[in-house]
Each structure stands twice: as structure tokens, then as C-alpha cells.
Amino acid sequence: MIETVDLEDKTVILVGTAHISQQSVETVNEVIEDHRPDRVCVELDQSRKQSMEDEGWGDRDIKEVLRQGDGHLLLFNIILSIYQRRLADDIDIEPGAEMLAAIDTAEQHEIPVSLIDRDINITLKRTLSSLSWLEKIRLLTTAVEAFFTDEQADIEDIENDDIIYEIIEEFAGSFPHIKQTIIDERDQYMAQRLREADGETIVAVVGAGHVAGIAEELRYNGVISTDALEQTDESRSVRKGVKYAVPAVILGLFAYGLWSEGIGVAGDMLIYWVGFNAFFGGLGAVLSKAHPLTTIVTAIAAPFTSVNPALPAGLVAAYTENRMRPPLADDLASIGDITAIKELWGNSATRLLVLFFLVNLGSSIATFIGFGVILRLLQFI
Secondary structure (H helix, E strand, C coil), rough: CEEECCCCEEEEEEEECCCCCCCHHHHHHHHHHHCCCCEECCCCHHHHHHHHHHHHCCCCCCHHHHCCCCCCHHCCCCCCCHHHHHHHCCCCCCHHHHHHHHHHHHCCCCCCCCEEECCCCHHHHHHHHCCCCCHHHHHHHHHHHHHHCCCCCCCCHHHHCCCCHHHHHHHHHHHHHHHHHHHHHHHHHHHHHHCCCCCCEEEEEHHHHHHHHHHHHHHHHHCCCCHHHCCCCCHHHHHHHHHHHHHHHHHHHHEEEHHHHHHHHHHHHHHHHHHHHHHHHHHHEEECCHHHHHHHHHHHHHHHHHHCCCCCCCHHHHHHHHHCCCHHHHHCHHHHHCHHHHHHHCCCCHHHHHHHHHHHHHHHHHHHHHHHHHHCCCCCC
């Protein structure tokens, strides 16, 4: 798919690709060779480009990622890479090969290259922050079903369509915010980057699913602020407020139960709270195949971390596991070789991410159930 958009000061040639297609590689090379543009722009950000070129996971500080609370983002990023590699294995081509081909061909002809996509971590943060707690659970369930299904994608469809766009379109019916942040916002972002790009003739290599949206933005919509589309502070502050509010409410209910119902009811509330958190936190550690000591520490710590927003249960579990079985350099370097979800448990580095995610998920489930039980004991429901 090729579409040309004429602006006042430049011509933008949009080359739509399937991301996993040898035909797309050939088309990209042909367009650049034929037009010899002043600039080539590709649908990549710096971190995705690095991961494609050298599987650059080895320089990631897993402990720092977990400390910042972004372990789930890195895990999701890795899972996306696994999914693309699974599709690519069927047709023996690396995911994003057409993007790297565009860069290589441009460099051969000394044509400047621009990475015009929004940082993947910003996109994921804005996507997750746009979902409610229940939507996140539904999304997780849907994603797990998709990864473990035996249904195979049609090879011809993979080679001729933007498969990632098609998947997101399917999700959009149930999760409209996903399409907004992953497709629509990025269309706006990349269109603005193309407006700002130097050169009279520009070739832009993007997923086929983005061509219509970018073309419409360029033709009919005005200049927008990319800074606004990169903003995550507001959503982060909202999440932080909720994170502190929930424990405060729980502790308030404990205090109210002790004052109004006496030590008997308050004791029952405490027993249920400790029991649920210890069980579900420990279960997350067991499902992650963590070290036995990690499981014990997690079960003991979970009831306390559940009311301490500064110290999530998943972080305690991950730090304990890191002490017991620290990732080796080979583990970090081999993340890019993982081709199946089950292999995440066999790599010490990715197992830390799985542990962080599952223990935090268990803690969230325990909080939800425990909150309901406390309200019931206080006869609020």
C-alpha cells in the first residue's frame, strides 16, 4: 500500500507494510531506490530500533525497572516481541525487517533517517492508564487466551496485512481506549513528526494500518502538540492517589471495626485480611516457580505490603528472588531468543518480571476479596 500526500512545502510518500513480510521489504527498497527522497522516516522509536538491531535487552537493569514500578511494561513489551517472532517464524523473516531495510537502504544512499514513532513505553503507559481495573483483568484474560490458542494465522494474511493492526481492531470492540492510544494517537504523533521533518520529498515507512489515519491527519487536520501526546504525569498522579487511598480506606475500616464492633469482629477482619493476602501472594510466587524461600517471604510480607503503597508485594518477592537466584549476564542476553510464553519461566531475568506481575496480581485479588469480606463483617453489605 502506497499513498502520496502533497503538503504546501513537501510531498510525503506513505509506504504501508505488513511488518512481517518479505514483499514489504522489497517494496520499501524499491520505493526508496526509485524516488531517492530527501529523508526516510520509519515507524520506530529508539528502544524498538535497538531491540530489533541487537536484541538490546542485555543492558536493561531489571532491578531498576521493578523499583520504578514498570516491570509490567517491560514484561508486556517482551510478550509483544515473542508474539511477533512466533508469526515471523512461519514465514522465516524477522519482525520489522522492512523498517531495518528502509534504514539500511537510506544509509547506503546517504539519505537522513528519522524515527517518528512515539516511545513504546509512553504508549503502553497511556494505554494501561486509560483502562479501568476490571478492563485490565479482562484484557489479561483475553491476551492469555490468544497466546495459548491452537488456532494458526493464515500465512497469506500475515504477509499481506498489518497483523498487529488487525489484532488491535479486534480488541477495540471491547477496549475502545486501546485503539485510541495505540493507533489513533500514534497516527497523530507520526503525522506531526512528518510535518516537522526536513526535506521536499519524504518516504515514510509505516504499518499498513496507519496509512489511512496518517494521510487524513496530514490532509485535513492542523498542527498538534506532540508534548501532549507524550504526557503521562497526570495519569501517573491519579494512579498514585488511588494507590494511597485504598490502603487508607482499609485501615480506616479496621479502626472503625475495632471502635464500633469490638475486638472480636476486628480480629476476624484481621484474620481474613492476612489469610487472603498470604494465600494469593504466595500463590503468585508458586505460579512463577519462585524459590521456596521467596514464596515463604512473599506470603509473610503480603498482608503488610497490601497496606503499604510504597512497597508492593511483587517488589518484595522480586528482590528476594533476585537474592536467591540472581539473573546472569547470559539470561539478559538471551531474552531476545525467547519464542514462547512458557520460556519466560526458564529465564531468571524474565521470571523476575513474571513473579513481580503475578504476585502483584494476587495481592490485588486479595485486596478486592478482603475488602468485600470486611464490608460484610461490618454489615455494610
